[in-house]
């Protein structure tokens with residue numbers, strides 16, 4: 247197996263500090279994630295897992311430290327440059343998919359590509375190819391009528407359509423039954439191997455976390471576990 251850590255990390259967080267509502271959330275947190283690897287982020291409710299993802303997305307400005315995504319410190323980018331940087335480098339999968347229910351799966355996925363500047367024809371073609379690959383039927387049916395698992399796989403396709411080197415997922419299987427959970431988890435954890443991207447998954451589910459290369463627990467504002 248190639249040494250994943252021999253390349254520079256796609257995500258590097260150094261000495262992250264952040265307090266909200268007089269509560270210390272990050273207290274000098276460090277994290278390195280390399281392309282081709284998967285990391286499960288675990289920890290009790292309210293410890294700051296979602297907040298950490300929002301820092302990586304550049305939506306929350308920490309009080310100190312840096313968050314390097316593809317070598318760029320996103321804590322120092324303007325909102326506009328951050329949005330452009332994010333579109334190019336990060337794909338996000340939310341717990342409930344956060345898709346537009348009245349649009350078909352193809353439209354939902356193609357929309358992300360159109361927003362990233364792809365032309366209409368290639369956006370729709372790549373959306374269909376991705377949905378096929380992930381086993382989502384793609385007729386004209388509005389996304390609202392799909393099963394939970396199909397919706398979540400559509401959300402994965404939407405995160406992948408721009409081929410980002412970093413995929414983030416916040417409890418992507420939290421709302422699914424066991425069978426859908428296993429199928430969505432398989433799709434997600436196959437990504438680093440198949441596409442060479444990095445994957446960071448927040449999960450409360452031990453069986454999902456066990457699929458990751460590394461499991462880190464957010465405890466007292468830092469990540470505990472093996473740090474590369």
Ligand SMILES: Nc1ncnc2c1ncn2[C@@H]1O[C@H](COP(=O)(O)OP(=O)(O)OP(=O)(O)O)[C@@H](O)[C@H]1O
Pocket residue numbers: 266267271289290291292293294295296297298
């Ligand atoms: N902008 C904010 N203003 C005030 N409090 C905030 C803000 N952002 C986060 N918090 C608080 O920070 C803590 C961490 O929240 P966060 O949503 O990141 O937790 P979590 O680990 O994702 O929890 P869960 O597992 O329940 O999803 C919570 O106590 C939350 O209320």
Ligand SMILES: [Mg+2]
Pocket residue numbers: 295296297416
């Ligand atoms: Mg959360």
